[in-house]
Amino acid sequence: MHISGTRLRAALIDDAGIVLERHEVEISPENMVEQAAKLATDLGSKSENVSALGFGIPGLVNRQTDVVMISPDLPSTVREGLHSDLTKATGLRVEIENDANAAAYGEFKVGAGRGSRDIFYMMIGNGIGGAIILDGKLWTGSSGFAGEVGHITIDTEGLECVCGNTGCLETVASAPSIVRRARERLHRDSTSSLSRLGLNKDFTADDVAHAANEGDDFALMMIERTGKYIGTGVASVINLLNIERIILGGGVMDAGQLILNPIVQEAKRRAFQPCFEATEIIAGKLGRDAITIGAAMLARDAAIS
Numbered sequence: 001m002h003i004s005g006t007r008l009r010a011a012l013i014d015d016a017g018i019v020l021e022r023h024e025v026e027i028s029p030e031n032m033v034e035q036a037a038k039l040a041t042d043l044g045s046k047s048e049n050v051s052a053l054g055f056g057i058p059g060l061v062n063r064q065t066d067v068v069m070i071s072p073d074l075p076s077t078v079r080e081g082l083h084s085d086l087t088k089a090t091g092l093r094v095e096i097e098n099d100a101n102a103a104a105y106g107e108f109k110v111g112a113g114r115g116s117r118d119i120f121y122m123m124i125g126n127g128i129g130g131a132i133i134l135d136g137k138l139w140t141g142s143s144g145f146a147g148e149v150g151h152i153t154i155d156t157e158g159l160e161c162v163c164g165n166t167g168c169l170e171t172v173a174s175a176p177s178i179v180r181r182a183r184e185r186l187h188r189d190s191t192s193s194l195s196r197l198g199l200n201k202d203f204t205a206d207d208v209a210h211a212a213n214e215g216d217d218f219a220l221m222m223i224e225r226t227g228k229y230i231g232t233g234v235a236s237v238i239n240l241l242n243i244e245r246i247i248l249g250g251g252v253m254d255a256g257q258l259i260l261n262p263i264v265q266e267a268k269r270r271a272f273q274p275c276f277e278a279t280e281i282i283a284g285k286l287g288r289d290a291i292t293i294g295a296a297m298l299a300r301d302a303a304i305s
């Protein structure tokens with residue numbers, strides 16, 4: 001399962017990482033455990049062999065204690081006892097994991113990370129998360145919070161971020177930041193007047209990508225700029241880890257080559273050349289299923305070990 005805002009996504013995943021069935025429901029976060037347990041029962045009734053429940057959430061999860069420390073989508077009353085409440089309500093072995101960590105594990109096992117030993121994964125959507133897999137295992141840091149690439153500083157004079165810092169990558173390249181930047185520019189720049197984005201005051205980051213794909217110059221420029229910011233972050237990752245493969249996923253990557261190309265160009269421009277040449281930068285393959293698949297595989301592998 002995977003929670004994002006008030007959407008709860010659930011899927012029945014087989015041993016090979018294939019999605020057998022998907023469900024998606026609108027929930028109220030206060031009653032999330034009951035709703036999740038009902039979904040688990042419904043989906044579980046379709047197979048006799050359900051062994052574990054993996055749960056991906058946006059936020060920080062302490063892997064030693066299984067406590068969800070911080071999550072914008074869950075009230076503290078749900079967060080703190082989430083692991084024991086879900087275990088009780090479903091009767092399954094439960095693993096809770098940060099959503100980017102889960103997605104990274106999914107891509108590593110059955111997606112774009114197959115065949116590599118070490119990967120860095122970046123999830124660029126409503127927020128920006130990251131995860132490190134070394135030698136086939138998630139490297140989560142001393143308390144479970146490693147990989148928070150969305151909070152590296154890109155602009156020292158930038159906007160305040162949810163984390164308390166200013167000018168984080170997330171403040172310029174997440175989906176809501178793309179919309180904010182596009183809006184600001186539409187207001188002050190007359191050359192943007194031809195953009196059809198101006199016709200829809202409630203446009204989303206998906207709309208920007210869609211317009212760019214259809215040849216809208218302004219939208220294309222916004223996507224390219226976003227790619228440059230992400231590429232700047234990617235260059236830091238390359239220099240820090242000298243890692244084999246960097247996989248980029250999340251909704252913002254739905255723009256495809258239009259965003260991947262400027263990311264790779266900017267990473268090449270900024271990273272230390274020998275490190276850059278040793279790194280492959282590619283898009284994820286599992287799309288929106290990455291988190292549910294990865295969470296399920298993490299839970300399965302934890303049940304085996």
Ligand SMILES: [Zn+2]
Pocket residue numbers: 150151152161162163164165168170
């Ligand atoms: Zn931040």
